[in-house]
Amino acid sequence: MKYKIDIARIRENSMILNGWVIGRAEESEAEFQVLDGSENPVEFKLVPVRRDDVSQIYFKKTVAKDLGFDIRIPYIRETNEDRILVIQCDGKTVKVKLNASILERQNSSAHKRTAKLKGMMNAQTLCSAVDFWKENGFKALLLKSRHKLQGIDSDYDYPEWYSLTKTSDEELEAQKKTAFDYNPKMSVVIPAYKTPERYLAAMLDSLLAQTYSKWEVCIADGSPKGESVERVLKRYASKDERIRYVILGENKGISGNTNAAIEMAAGDFVVLADHDDTLAPDALFECVKAINSDPEIDVVYTDEDKLDMDGGELFEPHFKPDFNPDLLTSVNYICHLFVVNHDLLMEVGGFREEFDGAQDYDFIFRCTEKARKIYHVPKALYHWRCHQNSTSSNPESKLYAFDAGARAIKSHYERMGIGVKSVEKGVDYGIYRSTFEIIGEPLISVIIPNKDHSADLDLCMRTLIEKSTYRNLEFIVVENNSTAPETFAYYEKIQKEFDFVRVVKWDREFNYSAINNFGVSFAKGEYLLFLNNDTEIINPESIHELLGFCQREDVGIVGARLLYSDDTIQHAGVVVGFGGIAGHTFIGLHKAESSYFNQAMCARNYSAVTAACMMSKRSLFDQVGGFTEELQVAFNDIDYCMKIRSINKLVVYAPYALFYHYESKSRGLEDTPEKVERFNREIKKFSERWPDILREGDPYYNPNLTLRKSNFALRDLKKEKIGEPYKLEV
Template sequence: MKYKVDIVRIRENTITLNGWAIGKTPESLAEFTVEDKNRKKIECKYVSTRRDDVSQIYFGKPYDKDFGFDIQFPYERGEDYYLIIHCDGRKARIKYNEELIAKRSSVAHKRMEKIKDLMNMETVHVAMDFWKENGLRALIIKSKHKLQGIDNDYDYSEWYDLTKPSEEELEAERKAEFSWRPLLSVVIPVYQTPEKYLKEMLDSVINQTYSNWELCIADGSPKGKSVEKILRKYAEKDERIKYRVLGENKGISGNTNAAMDLAEGDFIVLADHDDTLTPDAFYQLSKAINKDPENDVIYSDEDKLDMDGGALFEAHFKPDFNIDLLTSTNYICHLFAVRRSLVEQVGQFDHQFDGAQDYDFIFRCTEAARKIYHIPKVLYHWRCHQDSTASNPESKLYAFEAGARAIKAHFDRLGIETESIEKGVDYGKYHTRFVIKEEPLVSVVIPNKDHHLDLDVCVKSLMEKATYKNLEFVVIENNSTEKATFEYYKKMEEAHENFHVVTWEREFNYSAINNFGVQYAKGNYLLFLNNDTEIIEKDCIQEMLGYCQREDVGAVGARLLYQDDTIQHAGVVIGFGGIAGHTFIGLHKSENSYFHRAMCAQDYSAVTAACMMVKKEVFEKAGGFSEELAVAFNDIDLCMKIRAQNKLVVYNPYALLYHYESKSRGLEDTPEKVARFNREIAIFAKKWPDILKNGDPYYNPNLTLRKSNFALRDLKKEKIGEPYKLEVDVEKQGQE
C-alpha cells in the first residue's frame, strides 16, 4: 500500500484531508475511517476522486478508478484524531491534532516534505522518463532547479494570505463612491452543477463589495436534473438574481447566450457555474471601467482552487494585453468583462467553437475593443478537477481542436495567411506557422573580430542547414589582427556571391558597427546575428520572417541556448536586476517554464540582438542603434524605439539557435569598461524612465524582478507595484 495526504486544513470546526491511496493493483481500492483518541469511529464525509496522475505513475496508464479522497470530519481543539487507511490487508494510522497540523504548516516541515516528495516512486518514474528523452546532463540540471525550489520564499497559498485585501480594505471598498456606477451583468451557464459548488459561486457574487450587479443564469440541465430549486431560493432573497430554466441542454454556447440574453447591464462578466470570485472582483472591475471610458475589455489574474474550495494553488499572473501570447494559448480566461455594446457589435458565443467558445469570443472582443485593460490581481478562483481542462487539458481534445479553429478564424479576419496551426509544447498551447510571401531577401548582418572559425560555424549553419535560401551575408570586419581571418574572408567571398565583407576602421562600438553594416544591406529584412551563434532548427528564418512580415510587427527574436542546452535567451523583461534581463536563464530546454511561457510565441518589450530580425524600414525610422550605447542595452533601446512606432516585438521559441556567448569580445574587466557600462545604465534609464518606474507591461508586478524564472515577488525585499532597485555590485555586473 502507498498513500499520501497532500493537504490538511482546519476550517472553523472541521478538518479536511485531501490525498490518495493505492494497493498493489488497480483493483485494490482503499477504505477510510476516522477515529478519536479512544479508537472510537467518528462520522465523516468521504468523497472519492479520480487521480489519473497517481494511476499513470504507479500503473503505467489511467484507470477508471478513484484513487483520491476528500475526507471531512468534526474537529474539537485540543483533541487527537486518526485517519485509518485499509488496503491489501495493510493498515496505516495517521495522527492529527492542532499542534501537529501547525508543525506540518511550518516552513521547515514544508521544506522537508518537498525533499521527501523528490524521493518517492513518482519522482523516480518521472526522472527516468526525462533521462531517457533528454539525457543525463539535462536531468542533473532539472534536479538542481527542483532542489533550489525547496527554498522558495512562499507557497502560493501563504503568499495570497499576505497580499489579499484585509477586512478594513474590503469595508472601505463597500463605502467607495465612483463617478459612474456601471451595472455589471454576470453571465453564468448552469448544467447539472453540484449543489455545493453552485452555492459557493452564488455566495461569492452576493458577497461582493461593489453592489451594482445583476446575476443572469441559464440552466441547461436536462429535465429532472435542474437546479431551479436552489436558484429560486436565492432569487427570492435577492432581486438582482434572475434565471431561466431552459429544459434542455443547448450546449455551452447556447446556454451562455441564453444567460446573456437576460443581461441589461453596461458590462458582461463571464463566470463558470462551479468557480468563485474574490470579494473585491466587481470593485476592481468598476475601478478599471472608471479609470478610462475607452476600456472596453477588462481581464484579471486568476488561480485554481481544489475540489472542496479550501486550497488555492497555481496562480496565473498574466501580462498586459499580449496578442501573440493569446494566439499561443488562451491566457486571458478569467475574470473577463466586456462592454455590452461591444458584444452587440461582435456577436455572442458561436457554437461552432464549442470547447473553445470563450477563446473565439475573446478574440472577437479584443479585435474590436478600443482599449484592453489588465488588472494585475487575482480576482477569480478556477475550480480544478480531473475532468476539467483546468487540470487535464488532454481530457478535452475537442477543446484543443476548437481552439486551433478559433486562432485561424482570428487571423482570417485580420487578413493574415496561416500555413498551419499545430499543437505546441502541450495541449492548449499552439504553434502558428505563417505563409511567407514572395520569399524576400534577408540581409544577415554579422560583426566579426577574428574568431573566423566561430564565424564559419555561424555562416555555414545558415548556408547548409537553413531551408530558407534567399539570404545575403554582410560581415563587418572590426579590427581583426589574425592573418587567417582575412584569408577566410577572401575564400568565402570567392566561393559565395552572397557573402560580403565591409570594413569598420574605428574603435569598437556595437551600435555604430551594425549601423555601418546596414548601409550595405540590400534586403528589406535585417537579421542581426552574433558570430558565435549556430542555428538548430532548419526553419529558423521562416519562423522569424513569418512574424516579421506582419504589418503590426517590427522585430522578432529567437530562443537561444547555451552549449549545454540551457536557455540563454527567451525574451527580455525591462526591470530584471534593476534595468533589463533575459527570461528563464539556465532553464533546460526540456524543463517546464512558468505556464510554458518559454515555449510560447509572445510579445515582449525587447529581445536580444544576438539574433534579431527587423524590418529595414522600421530600423531606419527608429534611427538604427543608438551609438551612445556602445556596448550595453543598445538592442533593448532599439526595441523600445520600435515599440514607440506602435510596432510589436515578438519572441518566437521555434526559431532556435545555440549562442556560445561573448567569445569575440573581452570581459568588462577594466576600470574604463566598468565606467562605460555604468554610463550606459544611466543613459538607458534617462531615455526610458516610465517603463522602469511603472513596470514592464509584458511582465506582472506580482512576480519577482530578482530572478528570471517568474517566481512570486519576495514581499520582504520587493513591494508589489514598485520597481526593483539596482542593488548589485556594478563592477561585478560589468565583468559579467
C-alpha cells in the same frame, strides 16, 4: 519501469493521484489496480493524461500515447484506511501505500523541503536521474536537482503569499464607501448545467460579498428536467432581487446556455463567470475602478488562481501580462475574469456553438479585435475551481476543446487578414503553435559583427547556409579590428566560396550600435537578421519561423529562443526591469523543464528581445534611425526594440526559432574600471530615454512576479513591494 506520483491529495471524499509511468519502450503499457488494507480490490476512476514533458526527457521526442494518469479513489478521510496503488509495467510491479496521514504529512508545508530531499534519494528518482544524466549531461542533472531542491517556482507557498497580499478587511470596507464618477451596472452571466448545489451557492455567496453593489446576476440553467438547481436559485433570488434566473428545461449547449444568460443582461458591462467558481470580494470593484480610468476601455480582464474541490485551498496563480496578442494565439491566457462593454458584445455577437469547448476563446478573440482599449487588472480576483472533469485539472477530459481552440485561432487570423499555414498542438494541450504563410522569398541580410574567432564565425555561417531551409540569404560580416592573420585568410576564403558573403571593414573603436548600423548600410535585403558570431542554428526551420512573424504588418521585430551549449536557456525574451534595467527570461532553465505556464514555448510579445538573434524589417530600421550609437555596448538592442514599439509595432518571441548562443566569446566581460564606468553611463542613458517603463513596470510582465530572478517566481515581499520596480544600485 519508471514512475512518479506528482500530486496526491484528498478532496471531497476522494483520493486524487496525478503522475506518470513509462516502460523500457514507448509502446509499453501500464496497468493500475487499487487495493484496500486487506488487499481487496477497490473501484477507482482512471483518466489517461498526455505528458509531453516526460516523453521528451525519456524518449527525446513526443510519443503518440498517454504516459500520465489522473486517478480518483473513493476515500473517507476520517477512517484513515489504507489504500494501495498497484502499478504494473514491463513485467514489474510496484505497490504504493496511501492513507490520509501519509498524504497530509507529505503535503505539509513544514515537511516540503524534507520530502524533496528524501524524494531525491529514493530508488525510483535515482533511476530517473541517471537517465536524465545520460541524455542531457551531468551539469543539466545538477541544475534540475537544484531547481527541485530550491523550489524554482517561488520563494513562497502561494497560500502564504496570498494571505500576505490579499485585500485587507479595512480596505474592503473602504471600497464599499467609494463613490465613482461612473457607476456602470455589471451583469454577471452564468450558464448552469447540473451544477452541484454547494458550488453554485459558493459562487452566489461570493457575488453577495462584492464591495461594489451595482450588479445583477443572470443565470440560465440548462440542466435536464429533475436535475436543475432551481431550489438554490429560488432561495437566493428571494433574498436579493439582483439575482435573476431562467430555467431552460433543456441543455442548449454551453454557447446556447450562455447566450440565454446574456439575453437577460441589462447592464452596461457583461461579466463572464462559471457556475462552480468564485470571485474575490473586490473583483467587481477593481473592474469598475479600471473602467473609470478611461472611457474608451471596452474590455477588462484580471489574474486568476485555482481553488481546490472543497474550497479549502488556493493554488497555481496565473499572473498575466497586459494585452499580449501573440500569447493569446498561443493559449487562452485571458480566460477569467473577463468583462466586456455590452454595446461591443452586441456588435461582435454572442457565443458561437460551432466553437463549443473553446467558445470563450473565440468570443475573447472577437471582443479584443474590436475593443478600443483593453485593461488588465494585475490581481488574482477569480478563483477557478479545479476538479477532475474540468480542463483546468485534466485536459484529457475535454480533448474536443483543443480542436475547437485551433479553429478559433484560425478564424481570428482570417478576420485579421493574416495568412496562416497551420495551427497545431504545442507543448501541451491548450497550447498552440501557429505557422504562418511566407509571402514570396524576400532577401534577408544577415549582419554579423566579428573580431577574430574565425572558427566561431565559420560555424555560425556554415551551419546556417547548410542547415537552414530558407535559402535567400546574404551575409554582411563587419570586421571589427581583428589582429590574427588567420582571420583575414578566412575572410578571403569564405568570400570566394560563397558569393553571397561580403566582409566590410569597421576600423574605429568598438561600438556595437555603430558597427551594426555600418553593416546595414551595405545590406540589400528587405529584412535584417542581426546575429552574433557565436551562434549556431539548431532548428532548420528557424528562419522561416522568424520571417513568418516578421512579415506581418503589425510586427516590427522577432527574436529567437537561444540555448547555452548545455541546452539550458540563454534567452527566451526580455523583461524590462529584470535586475533593475532589463534581462532575459528563464535563464538557466533546462530546455526539457517546464517554464511558467509553458511560456518559454509560447509565441508571445515582449518589450524586447536580444540582438544576438533578432530579425527586423529594413524599412522600420531606417524609420527609427537604427541602433542608438550613444549606447555603445549595453542595452542598445533593448533600446531599438523600445523605438520600434514606440511606432506601435510588436516585438515577438518565436520559441521554435532555435539557436545555440555561446555567449560573448568575442568581446569579453565588463571587468575593468573603464568598462564598468561605461556600463553605468549606459544604464543612466537608457534610464533617461525610457523612464516610463522603468517607473511603471513592463506591460508584458506582471507586477506580482519577481524582478530579481528570471523564472517568473512570486515577488519577494521582503525585498520588492508589489507595484514598485526593483531598484538597481550602480
